[in-house]
Amino acid sequence: MAGAVVMGVVLIIPFILSFNPYYVSIFISALILGGVSIAWNLLAGGCGQVSFGHAAFFGIGAYASAILVTKGACSPYLGIVAGGICGALGSLIIGLPAFRLRGPYFALAILGFAEVAKLLTLNMTWLTEGSAGILNIPPLPALHLGGLTLDFHISRTTNYYVAAALVMAIYLTVYFMKRSNLGLAMSAVHGDEETAAGIGINVVGAKAFALVVSAFCTAVMGGFYAHYVRFLSPDTAFEGSWSVMPIVASLFGGMRTLIGPMLGALVIIGVDEFVAKQFFEMGHKLFFGLLLATVIVWAPAGLMGDRVRMSVKGRKR
Amino acid sequence: MAEGTNYGLYCLGLAFVFGIMRIINLAHGEFLVLGGYVAYWLLVKFGLNPLLAIPVAAGAAGATAFLSYRVFLQRIRTSSELNTLILTFGLGIFLTNLFLQLWTADIRSIGVDWMERPLTVSGIYFSLGEVIAISISLATVLGLHWFLKRTRTGMAIRVTAIDRDSAALAGINVERVDLIAFSVGGLLAGVGGPLLGMLAHISPGAGVAITVKAFILTVLAGVGSIPGLLVAGIILGVGEAMTVTFVSASYRELFGFLLFLLILLVRPSGLFGRRV
Numbered sequence: 230m231a232g233a234v235v236m237g238v239v240l241i242i243p244f245i246l247s248f249n250p251y252y253v254s255i256f257i258s259a260l261i262l263g264g265v266s267i268a269w270n271l272l273a274g275g276c277g278q279v280s281f282g283h284a285a286f287f288g289i290g291a292y293a294s295a296i297l298v299t300k301g302a303c304s305p306y307l308g309i310v311a312g313g314i315c316g317a318l319g320s321l322i323i324g325l326p327a328f329r330l331r332g333p334y335f336a337l338a339i340l341g342f343a344e345v346a347k348l349l350t351l352n353m354t355w356l357t358e359g360s361a362g363i364l365n366i367p368p369l370p371a372l373h374l375g376g377l378t379l380d381f382h383i384s385r386t387t388n389y390y391v392a393a394a395l396v397m398a399i400y401l402t403v404y405f406m407k408r409s410n411l412g413l414a415m416s417a418v419h420g421d422e423e424t425a426a427g428i429g430i431n432v433v434g435a436k437a438f439a440l441v442v443s444a445f446c447t448a449v450m451g452g453f454y455a456h457y458v459r460f461l462s463p464d465t466a467f468e469g470s471w472s473v474m475p476i477v478a479s480l481f482g483g484m485r486t487l488i489g490p491m492l493g494a495l496v497i498i499g500v501d502e503f504v505a506k507q508f509f510e511m512g513h514k515l516f517f518g519l520l521l522a523t524v525i526v527w528a529p530a531g532l533m534g535d536r537v538r539m540s541v542k543g544r545k546r
Numbered sequence: 547m548a549e550g551t552n553y554g555l556y557c558l559g560l561a562f563v564f565g566i567m568r569i570i571n572l573a574h575g576e577f578l579v580l581g582g583y584v585a586y587w588l589l590v591k592f593g594l595n596p597l598l599a600i601p602v603a604a605g606a607a608g609a610t611a612f613l614s615y616r617v618f619l620q621r622i623r624t625s626s627e628l629n630t631l632i633l634t635f636g637l638g639i640f641l642t643n644l645f646l647q648l649w650t651a652d653i654r655s656i657g658v659d660w661m662e663r664p665l666t667v668s669g670i671y672f673s674l675g676e677v678i679a680i681s682i683s684l685a686t687v688l689g690l691h692w693f694l695k696r697t698r699t700g701m702a703i704r705v706t707a708i709d710r711d712s713a714a715l716a717g718i719n720v721e722r723v724d725l726i727a728f729s730v731g732g733l734l735a736g737v738g739g740p741l742l743g744m745l746a747h748i749s750p751g752a753g754v755a756i757t758v759k760a761f762i763l764t765v766l767a768g769v770g771s772i773p774g775l776l777v778a779g780i781i782l783g784v785g786e787a788m789t790v791t792f793v794s795a796s797y798r799e800l801f802g803f804l805l806f807l808l809i810l811l812v813r814p815s816g817l818f819g820r821r822v
Contacts, residue, residue, distance in 0.1 A: 279628055326811045332628045333570055337761065338810055345803045473639060476632065512647025514639065521636030525629055526621050
């Protein structure tokens with residue numbers, strides 16, 4: 230199974246890199262992106278709802294966790310979970326009304342929501358410190374397992390494996406969801422909403438479930454991000470990249486598979502770091518834009534896809 | 547209010563392309579900013595008066611649009627709207643970062659002294675710059691109107707928008723019409739660029755905000771109504787100004803977004819549009 234292979238590679242990457250902190254941190258970024266991408270793809274590839282604003286859930290998760298931990302003296306582990314819940318709630322706020330909208334309009338509504346979330350975070354300074362950001366967010370507290378102490382403050386590698394664990398958890402969540410009746414319902418909705426409704430599927434329910442799970446997972450990665458980089462500002466937490474990159478990663482890796490987005494994330498982060506940044510110091514992200522445009526025109530199935538059917542509704546105009 | 551008419555101009559290209567071709571061009575803002583950078587560069591390198599640079603800027607933007615369409619968009623026209631959306635999204639990101647690379651993240655202003663000169667029109671102070679901008683906006687709208695109603699190409703575009711198959715039967719080269727229409731959209735965007743640079747400032751990231759505002763206006767005004775755009779632009783401009791005055795300056799952008807979400811959910815066909 231491709232998924233197992235990729236996750237296996239992920240697990241041994243730090244060994245390959247000789248635990249070099251710089252390289253490991255690059256791949257931690259890839260893992261964070263991968264987790265979000267897999268979650269994004271649950272909604273997009275699994276249920277047919279493309280979201281242009283997943284940064285909203287990421288940022289909400291990050292900020293919720295950071296605020297609870299810095300102001301509420303809560304443990305970061307709990308904070309991350311709480312962040313996930315906040316993200317999920319946020320998704321319902323925009324999702325339920327937005328599900329009435331057709332494809333492109335839904336995508337743009339979520340985009341609007343992401344911008345609103347960013348602006349609100351920027352302005353609610355009493356809670357979020359606004360543009361100054363939240364500094365010195367505590368890292369994950371050290372874990373003591375038997376005689377072994379896993380410290381997350383100094384070591385990059387331990388953070389790497391936490392990220393990897395989160396990604397695996399997300400992957401398994403998505404996997405079991407797709408295999409369940411709910412997953413079938415989502416596929417039906419993806420194929421043709423009207424027909425799905427016609428055969429008695431609760432379309433809104435399926436979409437909502439996909440969205441909530443997708444948002445929860447994304448927000449959890451956001452929470453991890455908060456305790457990993459330990460600094461948040463509205464611009465970094467809600468950065469457009471968190472909305473765009475999952476799309477590029479998923480599209481490139483293959484939206485028809487579960488592990489495609491993770492693979493896509495690994496490849497594009499790798500290429501970005503090691504190739505694009507060498508040539509285009511400042512504008513290296515142009516590579517992503519070009520990749521997005523090129524893939525969707527010439528190879529919509531991505532790396533892993535075997536069928537070319539990419540369009541969300543599956544209909545030729 | 548003056549800002550409002552400018553908004554109308556900035557979004558003209560997007561509304562045009564969307565209304566005619568049902569393509570949501572998320573790179574629209576970037577075409578506009580490209581026009582701005584071209585005008586900036588011409589001013590800095592050759593001392594060219596920005597107003598004279600407008601046609602050049604528009605041309606550059608139009609050419610970029612032409613290329614984008616020819617190389618990318620044309621091939622996925624038959625696919626879903628969403629794919630086209632993602633494509634233009636990608637192009638926009640490409641352009642934004644290209645600007646970043648070529649012109650750095652510094653904010654550029656096309657500063658010309660005579661823009662600041664005050665004029666009084668029935669007791670209200672304007673700057674000469676604002677008056678010129680409004681004039682150009684109106685001129686562009688009128689120009690577009692004339693183009694669509696009086697020239698053969700314009701009429702071909704309109705017919706194709708109404709019914710592609712009949713247009714094709716009547717002998718109109720539909721693919722070429724699409725190409726021209728999209729390029730015109732880019733051209734329209736390019737006109738706004740130098741103006742933006744003169745009135746405010748341009749930076750690589752400015753495109754996104756413009757595109758979003760333009761889309762808000764398009765949805766607000768409704769598909770197919772160009773005068774509606776100007777009205778919508780004024781509504782947005784006034785609304786923002788009031789938000790700044792009564793609430794707080796930092797909530798200014800929020801007004802637009804909330805309005806956007808509200809319209810999408812409540813009345814997707816917009817204030818003046820044909821039913822979507």
